[in-house]
Amino acid sequence: MIIDLIKATVKKEYIGEAVEAMKSQTLQTKEDEGCVLSHVFQLKSDPAVFYMLIGWENPEAIEKHLSSEHDLKFREKMDEKMAAPIEMLDWDMLI
Numbered sequence: 001m002i003i004d005l006i007k008a009t010v011k012k013e014y015i016g017e018a019v020e021a022m023k024s025q026t027l028q029t030k031e032d033e034g035c036v037l038s039h040v041f042q043l044k045s046d047p048a049v050f051y052m053l054i055g056w057e058n059p060e061a062i063e064k065h066l067s068s069e070h071d072l073k074f075r076e077k078m079d080e081k082m083a084a085p086i087e088m089l090d091w092d093m094l095i
Contacts (some may be wrong), residue, residue, distance in 0.1 A: 001036060001056065002055070002058070002059065002062065003037075003056075003093065004052070004055075004056070005051065005052075005053055005088075005091055006051065006054070006086060006087065006088055006089065007049065007050070007051055007055070007086070008022075008051075008052065008078070008086050008087075009048055009049050009050075009083045010050070010078070010081050011044045011081055012048050012083075014081035015047050015048055018048075018050065018079065018081060018082070020058045021074060021077060021078060022050055022052070023040065023076045024074075025040075025070065026038050026039065026052070028070040029054060029065065029071070031069060032061065032064065032065045033064065034056055034058060034061020034062075034064065034065075035054065035055070035061060035065065036056065036057060037053065037054065038052070038053075038054045038055070039054075040053075047060070048083060
């Protein structure tokens, strides 16, 4: 399994919109073929910061997701609302 951990920081004025968009995106991603988990978290100390945890069966599932209509629309909608570039965090699972 491949697990992506993604950090997204939105502009403060778009927090409400971002919450709804992230929830919708997470639910749609869960339906993607090859997706084994999809969660979104909002940082309590800074509500403009979101973390997405997404698990995939294989690299092909990721590629298919990235070209899906719902992901393309999500990224297009969120681009202008971002306060910083999306961060794909590099991490190791210990257990």
